[in-house]
Amino acid sequence: MKIFVCVKQVPDTETKIKIASDGKSIDTSGVKWILCPYDEFAVEEAIRFKEKNSSATITVLSAGPDRVVDSLRTALAMGCDDAIHIQSTENADSFITARALAKAIEKEGPAYLVFTGKQAIDDDAAQVHQALAESLDLAAATVVLNAEYGDGVVRLSREIEGGALEKYELKTPCVIAAQKGMNEPRYASLPNIMKAKKKEVKKMNLSDLGIQETDQKISYSKMTLPPERGECKMISGDVTTAATELVRILKDEAKVI
């Protein structure tokens, strides 16, 4: 019973984003890289599934430059069994990434379940899960808050607007994209971190998977930092005076009320 988890390595949320000199990518020097927080829920969910299904093995995959191996090791230390690094470029789009992951899963499969996070917090595209499922011709659900695993079926709830839940029943194999709150990801223990360092990470190239960099469909032609706001106008006076003044400004000057 093969379980796959697709993860991405992203800049730490504290990162101050700088634009690189080419004007169309970010300057990655000095960036601290982490396993995407949503992918931690995906890894944890796979491990919990394995704990209840002893025949399951978990393969964690990531497509990206060489640095992503560190995040694969984080997932191994948490409890995944094997890791695959698909060597890909820094700015690969969701189309290439989804296709590459799908091909690798086909090669190593058949999959029983595929887990991902609901979104990577770098490009925030939130596309790879369903794109991957479509490439594999599988059912999928995203933003999943909880899942119950039956025999060949997964019953799950997906969060939509206003905190409402959509209930689904998916036949396996299927793709499940985790939302925050699906579980409480564990910390890897020190011995497991040490063990994970020694594990072999299997390498694949895009070309091994029948994909070329030129298959990319979208690219970034320019990146800019958001415009700085003007200086903050501080409103003084006692509470009633300040409140009245603020309301006047919002109504008459800013015209948002």
Added chain:
Amino acid sequence: MKKVLVFCEYTADKIKKGSLEVLSNALHWDGAEVSVAILGAPGKLASLTNEIKNTSAKNIFLVSDESLSTYSPDGYAKAIANLVKENGFQSILGTVSSQSKDFFPRVAIRLESGMASDCTEFSVSGDTIKATRPMYAGKCYAEIDFSKSPVAIATIRPNALGNKELKSGSAEVKEVSANLGGVKAKVLELVAKSGGADKVDLTEADKIVSGGRSLKNSENFKILEDLASVIGATVGASRAAVDAGYRPHTDQVGQTGKTVSPSLYMAFGISGAIQHLAGMRTSKVIVAVNTDAAAPIFQKADYGVVADLFEMAPALTEAFKKALH
């Protein structure tokens, strides 16, 4: 000239505000021939055209299939992709929503095309598409090059383009049968959050009143609820308030919560951590109330008051009541 398809969503009997926003803008692009797609079960869709049939859209496609009685990611994707192939659309647009976010990526794979999620700018002029989207939760913006994508697929963030007048004309309504022959996944049941059903979702809200850790407990959020109800706002929260259990995670604004861009964002007792700012910095007007004059939130706010929120929020509620009635 580009043939553009706008996917319109609906709740009950009305087209969603965000969908109308996208459509109203598209109708003003010179160089775009715009059509609409509405998906659902046979015989249920005709009344939805009332709002949009007297517009300059070319066609309104009512695409139906028994299996589309509720939302289905693979069913919707197949239906839209087939419609695009049959009619030669060069762009597919939708408002950002839990549906479009979910199934548009499948459409992209089916059409061997690229997709830009969550655009804050999108326009068509002649043969040129201009699209901009935030990345790193709004810490930077990227312009998208679609030149290698046969179909340019994008979702557009609510409130980003602003509502335009729905240009008048007469759209031709066309009923299309999707012939799906079953779907892999579909919604079996919809469970509304208690008390949350009539509230505008944070991501669609035009005004947001947010509170942080300093609210101290969930009961105290009542003072922000009161303020919000006077101005028709939705209440949001910082992660610290969510982690402390004062508010549900669905209310969290920020890098690991919701990205919002209302016309007014009021932050009460929120320090302005980089992860929080990431989720709300594109708001049109930001107001901050904080006891600490050195709080980082003031560097990103348009208007600031150094005050105790427990005094300021009720005072604002009263001042708004006076000004609005």
